[in-house]
Amino acid sequence: MHRLFRRQIRKSLAQNVPPILQEANFVFSKGEYGRAAELFEQLARTAEGRGGPRAPLFYLQAGRARLLAGQAALGIPSLQRGLELLAQRGQFQRLNQAGKRTVRELVEQGLNAEASAIEAWLGSVLPAGIPIEMSSVERGVLPTHCPACGAPLRPSDVEWLDERTAECGYCGSPVRENP
Ligand SMILES: [Zn+2]
Structure with a gap:
């Protein structure tokens, strides 16, 4: 897919x-x-x-x-x-x-x-020479904890699905950035 x-x-x-x-x-x-x-x-x-x-x-x-x-x-x-x-x-x-x-x-x-x-x-x-994370890319600010499972949302523990939505590495729920 x-x-x-x-x-x-x-x-x-x-x-x-x-x-x-x-x-x-x-x-x-x-x-x-x-x-x-x-x-x-x-x-x-x-x-x-x-x-x-x-x-x-x-x-x-x-x-x-x-x-x-x-x-x-x-x-x-x-x-x-x-x-x-x-x-x-x-x-x-x-x-x-x-x-x-x-x-x-x-x-x-x-x-x-x-x-x-x-x-x-x-x-x-x-x-x-592993690829350096593109820290210059503007990312939203996530809530400190996943609303679905309560995990602390560290930058290393999420995968960004787009500029405003990350996926919690613990439970897989999409998490929207803070407004
Ligand atoms: Zn979660």
Whole structure:
């Protein structure tokens, strides 16, 4: 199917958001990171099992929640898995963004050795001269959270469908920019 046509369809489709995803985002936003991690780990395994496109994002959020819960040993494997899946799928732009963010977050937690290991791995898998995100393109300002599933909407976690509409990476719902 033509890419633009597919995007038109995606913009008009209301997504069925699984309650577990809404709960995961909700408890994460409340700071219940251990519980959020369990839910995102479950979401990630299910998504990976069916080759779902959102598995990497779920793994990364699971790992992030473990770090924030002070459970780095449990979080590192999820962070690595999320990044590995992006690499396997050839999503290098996303890998670059998510990888840098992961390294930054590990350093913030004082996990310098783990950060260095991931940084070195990134350097080995990212192709030279990956296309730079066109940051000069004017994009709208999104709500801070997805209205459908409650996920935080980071620039690295959305795909823009047009200048005013992005797709939530967590639930696939179209999100309009703020008026
Ligand atoms: Zn969403």
